[in-house]
Ligand SMILES: *[C@@H]1O[C@H](CO)[C@@H](O)[C@H](O)[C@H]1NC(C)=O
């Protein structure tokens with residue numbers, strides 16, 4: 001669960017039309033990725049940067065800035081991609097006490113090993129990255145999550161002729177904050193993909209059995225997302241758990257020869273080796289949540305996405321109950337869809353998602 005410290009949210013805009021993602025002849029489509037800075041986010045950014053189907057236009061985040069700048073500049077050299085610092089509070093508490101932005105819900109994160117420092121330093125491996133000349137405070141200088149994101153969306157449309165998809169592998173705070181300032185910008189966003197929620201499986205928040213961290217950490221922001229007129233595809237734990245990691249996946253990973261292939265193997269091996277409870281716990285708890293979400297944006301390994309607008313998010317100030325998706329009689333305003341079935345092969349490491357992940361990150 002420690003991983004969740006960094007609840008990774010990336011919003012990618014998915015498709016009203018899956019053919020866009022699957023048609024290899026199409027030019028890459030523009031995406032903006034909203035992350036919260038864990039190792040899982042880091043690997044998802046890498047996977048997205050290396051995916052030919054995606055044109056990453058910028059990243060909004062709130063931690064581990066230098067690591068992000070390093071892989072962005074190494075993979076998109078000379079582009080100076082915007083890396084924009086976002087919120088470090090949630091809207092639920094901040095609306096009530098604007099002078100002291102709150103983050104009580106973050107206390108649900110366990111401290112200690114696998115905590116913030118491990119995530120920020122990539123378990124000590126960050127120094128092995130090819131370091132950028134750009135340093136993080138340059139990358140974020142003068143940041144303003146609302147203004148800068150609006151500019152990023154406008155310049156993306158101007159330069160590519162396409163509306164960006166937003167991939168959230170994070171709580172919804174940044175996007176909700178942005179939409180409060182620029183409500184009409186929903187028309188300039190093609191799709192949103194959101195890693196979040198546990199619909200018909202247990203969640204991952206200790207005292208709130210049906211909640212998942214990205215929704216739990218800011219239930220007000222989640223509600224505002226559902227109330228917007230965005231086209232949203234949720235990638236919940238239900239879906240992600242269908243593609244668990246396995247020792248055989250690690251074997252395949254260990255054979256990669258590229259710089260980032262080896263880096264990814266080393267990073268995940270440390271996380272696995274230091275996991276409390278060993279392999280049996282690791283393989284039942286640790287998923288590449290955020291990379292899995294990138295694959296959904298690419299329409300890789302997806303068997304079924306259904307429309308489900310009969311959903312609401314609980315948010316009454318009860319930390320043991322907030323942040324759950326529940327059935328509602330009132331339809332969401334957003335065009336809300338849920339990825340429910342993944343393509344699973346036998347053996348599991350041959351599933352399309354794993355194949356694509358390995359091939360893509362290994363591409364030098
Ligand atoms: C990122 O957000 C978390 C939780 O909201 C907060 O504890 C942390 O200080 C933030 N980090 C930065 C660099 O703003």
Ligand SMILES: *[C@@H]1O[C@H](CO)[C@@H](O)[C@H](O)[C@H]1NC(C)=O
Nearest residue numbers: 106107108109206207319320
């Ligand atoms: C979870 O519940 C236990 C027992 O009621 C309590 O001691 C603990 O503080 C709670 N943790 C959080 C994060 O609310």
Ligand SMILES: *[C@@H]1O[C@H](CO)[C@@H](O)[C@H](O)[C@H]1NC(C)=O
Nearest residue numbers: 143144145146147148181182
């Ligand atoms: C960020 O930009 C928005 C929109 O222009 C503005 O309302 C807000 O005051 C700015 N925030 C900061 C901290 O400058």
Ligand SMILES: *[C@@H]1O[C@H](CO)[C@@H](O)[C@H](O)[C@H]1NC(C)=O
Nearest residue numbers: 199200306307308311326327
């Ligand atoms: C929509 O989500 C609710 C709550 O998880 C669930 O009960 C219902 O079966 C879902 N509907 C569809 C069509 O998947």
